[in-house]
Amino acid sequence: MDNLSDTLKKLKITAVDRTEDSLEGCLDCLLQALAQNNTETSEKMHGSGILQLFASLLTPQSSCTAKVANVIAEVAKNEFMRVPCVDAGLISPLVQLLNSKDQEVLLQTGRALGNICYDSHSLQAQLINMGVIPTLVKLLGIHCQNAALTEMCLVAFGNLAELESSKEQFASTNIAEELVKLFKKQIEHDKREMIFEVLAPLAENDAIKLQLVEAGLVECLLEIVQQKVDSDKEDDIAELKTGSDLMVLLLLGDESMQKLFEGGKGNVFQRVLSWIPSNNHQLQLAGALAIANFARNDGNCIHMVDNGIVEKLMDLLDRHVEDGNVTVQHAALSALRNLAIPVVNKAKMLSAGVTGAVLKFLKSEMPPVQFKLLGTLRMLIDAQAEAAEQLGKNVKLVERLVEWCEAKDHAGVMGESNRLLSALIRHSKSKDVIKTIVQSGGIKHLVTMATSEHVIMQNEALVALALIAALELGTAEKDLESAKLVQILHRLLADERSAPEIKYNSMVLICALMGSESLHKEVQDLAFLDVVSKLRSHENKSVAQQASLTEQRLAVES
Numbered sequence: 001m002d003n004l005s006d007t008l009k010k011l012k013i014t015a016v017d018r019t020e021d022s023l024e025g026c027l028d029c030l031l032q033a034l035a036q037n038n039t040e041t042s043e044k045m046h047g048s049g050i051l052q053l054f055a056s057l058l059t060p061q062s063s064c065t066a067k068v069a070n071v072i073a074e075v076a077k078n079e080f081m082r083v084p085c086v087d088a089g090l091i092s093p094l095v096q097l098l099n100s101k102d103q104e105v106l107l108q109t110g111r112a113l114g115n116i117c118y119d120s121h122s123l124q125a126q127l128i129n130m131g132v133i134p135t136l137v138k139l140l141g142i143h144c145q146n147a148a149l150t151e152m153c154l155v156a157f158g159n160l161a162e163l164e165s166s167k168e169q170f171a172s173t174n175i176a177e178e179l180v181k182l183f184k185k186q187i188e189h190d191k192r193e194m195i196f197e198v199l200a201p202l203a204e205n206d207a208i209k210l211q212l213v214e215a216g217l218v219e220c221l222l223e224i225v226q227q228k229v230d231s232d233k234e235d236d237i238a239e240l241k242t243g244s245d246l247m248v249l250l251l252l253g254d255e256s257m258q259k260l261f262e263g264g265k266g267n268v269f270q271r272v273l274s275w276i277p278s279n280n281h282q283l284q285l286a287g288a289l290a291i292a293n294f295a296r297n298d299g300n301c302i303h304m305v306d307n308g309i310v311e312k313l314m315d316l317l318d319r320h321v322e323d324g325n326v327t328v329q330h331a332a333l334s335a336l337r338n339l340a341i342p343v344v345n346k347a348k349m350l351s352a353g354v355t356g357a358v359l360k361f362l363k364s365e366m367p368p369v370q371f372k373l374l375g376t377l378r379m380l381i382d383a384q385a386e387a388a389e390q391l392g393k394n395v396k397l398v399e400r401l402v403e404w405c406e407a408k409d410h411a412g413v414m415g416e417s418n419r420l421l422s423a424l425i426r427h428s429k430s431k432d433v434i435k436t437i438v439q440s441g442g443i444k445h446l447v448t449m450a451t452s453e454h455v456i457m458q459n460e461a462l463v464a465l466a467l468i469a470a471l472e473l474g475t476a477e478k479d480l481e482s483a484k485l486v487q488i489l490h491r492l493l494a495d496e497r498s499a500p501e502i503k504y505n506s507m508v509l510i511c512a513l514m515g516s517e518s519l520h521k522e523v524q525d526l527a528f529l530d531v532v533s534k535l536r537s538h539e540n541k542s543v544a545q546q547a548s549l550t551e552q553r554l555a556v557e558s
Contacts, residue, residue: 066102
């Protein structure tokens with residue numbers, strides 16, 4: 001290592017004199033030493049202060065520039081050397097060198113920048129601000145025949161694409177076109193994998209999604225699926241998954257999704273449909289998720305339901321009832337839930353037997369499946385009185401809902417269960433449904449729901465409770481009392497933060513409760529008149545009007 005000390009001394013002199021031959025000799029010795037023991041050599045270099053001279057050696061005119069960049073790239077493999085490289089001012093001259101025509105200079109410069117900025121979001125953000133993205137995209141286009149340079153660009157894109165700030169810059173280049181062009185040429189799995197790793201983070205951006213679709217990425221992905229679907233080789237299975245996942249990701253953008261739907265006549269849409277009946281779980285999953293994504297506007301939903309998608313999804317669910325694949329169950333239920341949103345689809349889906357297909361998963365212990373099951377049923381019964389009554393009298397369902405209303409570890413399932421309980425009452429307006437819910441112990445959950453932090457849920461609970469009080473007060477009386485409904489209503493009316501519709505529905509409910517002797521007494525004991533009379537001057541006309549009516553009712557009944 002004494003030779004190293006001599007080399008470093010000599011390098012200091014030649015760096016000033018700029019004698020290219022001796023400079024090259026010194027750099028060769030350094031690269032040799034780094035190859036033998038990178039850490040120790042890097043420490044010595046750091047100690048000698050030689051890094052400070054490197055910035056001046058990174059000139060486009062010098063024949064040694066590639067070797068200087070190579071030394072920096074090797075040194076920056078060590079974490080402890082990255083800050084010293086930044087402090088030595090190496091980033092700016094390295095970025096300048098990305099405009100070089102020399103492929104070796106470009107390669108070593110890219111490696112040096114990649115290693116210095118490795119794992120540092122702040123340094124990567126600095127590179128983005130210095131405009132490296134358009135430069136690298138241009139390089140990829142010019143030097144696509146150079147495998148090493150192509151790989152360097154892809155690694156850089158993979159790192160930079162993780163940063164949100166990069167997406168806008170990428171979107172203003174022709175990166176989509178370049179990557180798709182490159183992808184089409186690749187046969188090796190590893191190279192494709194590398195491009196996939198850049199495509200996935202980029203495709204999270206809606207503008208780039210559309211660019212990728214327009215550049216023909218979808219056709220490449222469909223081809224991969226076709227080639228790999230029957231293979232049991234590990235690489236092929238991995239590529240099938242990556243390709244179909246990416247396909248689903250492209251459908252998350254509204255414009256890209258609509259472009260691929262093509263009024264339901266598109267080749268892509270038809271191919272995706274054929275994945276659903278396949279025997280490959282990954283394709284079934286991607287197919288169902290793709291349908292869920294296509295089902296993001298009413299027009300698409302109506303077209304798909306009219307063209308038999310519901311039967312395909314129900315067949316798929318049927319294949320996964322016993323010991324089924326949870327992700328496929330979840331995806332198929334997501335698709336059905338979205339398809340059930342347009343009013344015209346509800347009756348069609350109900351008569352196709354969707355509720356029966358969905359109820360087979362009532363015994364599922366998987367919260368994501370439970371969550372989607374509840375959402376699907378809630379969408380289906382919206383304004384469908386007959387279906388709401390049928391489901392509301394289903395004791396097994398109501399008991400399961402009451403059980404899930406206590407799923408404290410899963411807020412989503414808990415919220416959806418409460419909302420479905422309330423929906424069964426609101427849409428059926430049926431005494432039998434109310435009786436079933438009372439017998440199953442559901443009343444206390446509806447009362448708790450009235451205190452939810454979400455106004456929409458509070459409202460749904462209050463409307464359901466008002467229907468209970470109007471239709472079956474005698475049956476529910478004891479449960480309403482023990483759930484402390486009257487005290488909660490007093491709190492909601494007194495609280496200035498309560499939304500106008502909450503105050504309005506709370507007063508409607510108070511009037512409905514007067515028919516019960518014990519609840520009436522509770523209302524009298526709590527001095528509701530004071531709270532209600534204050535609301536007569538409320539800025540919301542409906543609230544003020546309801547306050548006058550409620551005040552009269554309270555005064556008459558007192």
